Amino acid sequence: MQRELYEQARMRALAYFERAGIALTDTEKRNVEVADFGLNDLARTGLVLVTYLNTDRCCAKELVLFPGQTCPEHRHPATAAGEGKEETFRCRWGEVSLYVSGAPAARSVARPPAGDEAHYTVFHEIALRPGQQYTLAPDTLHWFQGGPEGAVVSEFSTTSRDEADIFTDPRILRAPVIE
Amino acid sequence: MQRELYEQARMRALAYFERAGIALTDTEKRNVEVADFGLNDLARTGLVLVTYLNTDRCCAKELVLFPGQTCPEHRHPATAAGEGKEETFRCRWGEVSLYVSGAPAARSVARPPAGDEAHYTVFHEIALRPGQQYTLAPDTLHWFQGGPEGAVVSEFSTTSRDEADIFTDPRILRAPVIE
Secondary structure (H helix, E strand, O other), X not given: OOHHHHHHHHHHHHHHXXXXXXXXXXXXXXXXXXXXOOOOOOOOEOEEEEEEEEOOOOEEEEEEEOOOOEEEEEEOOOEOOEOOOOEEEEEEEEEEEEEEEOOOOOEEEEEOOOXXXXXXXXXXXXXXXXXXXXXXXXXXXXXEEEEEEEEEXXXXXXXXXXXXXXXXXXXXXXXXXXX | OOHHHHHHHHHHHHHHHHHOOOOOOXXXXXXXXXXXXXXXXXXXXXXXXXXXXXXXXXXXXXXXXXXXXXXXXXXXXXXXXXXXXXXXXXXXXXXXXEEEEOOOOOXXXXXXXXXXXXXXXXXEEEEEOOOOEEEEOOOOOEEEEEXXXXXXXXXXEOOOOHXXXXXXXXXXXXXXXXX
């Protein structure tokens, strides 16, 4: 990601946090994480996040999704440290749709994994508005997308081990590279 | 606690959540927990809380402290399920002071435990304003108090096991009784 794009996304996300009434320290504002998953297409695929804490027992983050922006399909498998990450998404502002493999919900979406159009996974859509939340069991395949105005979402979870995450799209790199 | 006092505290807390920009569902608004710790002195000792989730791995809550209101001295010991609760307090609105046994901080406060004026524990004050947070190690003796305007505070933690909490004041009952 180019430094200029990072800076644009950072400033845009700070405006979302402000609108959602979420106070951040100056240090947090300076160090906002912009994830483009190495796809260099941030308007469509990516998110902005602030990690409040990530100890060896629990984790809390605040996420921003721009309008229509997607955090791509992935899961959190078990690791040598134990069970996979259990995560709860709570919408604070705007609207976010979670697409969860195997979960019962109102509407289901069949989607071919990138690079493998012959195989389809059935996802169920769980739309969250402010105050609504959903808890994902460990190792559940999922993706999520910001609504027409975007979203601010709190994530409450067990320890995040990003390096262990498995993304369906083999082109994805979780750690951002800023040029 | 009398039903009328519960209802007053619930409505007052909802106004704090609103002011802090925190969206709750109607179900959450109806079921807000008002804790007076059995002391029947809610203006001075107690808090109001909404528990977003409490699984066997992690927990997230939103707390309201009215001006000058105190959540009394306690700790979260290890249980048969494992290590004691690790908790992070993040101030969202107003101001909250944490008083933490043994932690280094700007100002320390000597305080006799209730019912045992002969023994003093030294607490360190950690004042949190919006966006600031502090993580408590398991089994650390602590108490906290709302500032002059009160506070809204997010709590991110491992599993809450209220029944295992040890309060210094032997008169305290953690589970509220509403008449």
